[in-house]
Amino acid sequence: MLCHCARAPYSDETWGPSLEALLTAKEKGLIKAVGVSAHSVEGVRVAARHPDIEVIHPLINLTGMGITDGVGIHGTGDDYSIGSAASHGCIRMHVPDVKRLYPLVPVGTTILIR
Secondary structure, eight states: OOOSSSSSSOOOHHHHHHHHHHHHHHHTTTOOOOOOSSSSSSHHHHHHHHTTTOEEOOOTTTTTTTTTHHHHOOOHHHHHTTTTTTSSOOOEHHHHHHHGGGGGSTTTOOOOOO
16 A cells, blocks of 8 residues: 655655554555655655655656656546546546556657647
């Protein structure tokens, strides 16, 4: 289970309560691991130093999108947010659509959005 740190790197002040809830869920056997997804290099660095964070999912690609400007293309379970200005500029897709698209787009593929 991941805390999604899209707008700012992990901090105990902002994400501490969420992390505590995930750690409790892990202790109860409800989840297997605790982690964060990060949209910045600094977010990855901060998460890597945290003793309770076991998984880091960085949003990284060869052109740097999502690392330098915090914007990416990713799936969301919040179907209501698709097509709206609900994030910091990310393009959100339905999770089943991402699962179908993933094997079709090789790493490093240039994506042009008009």
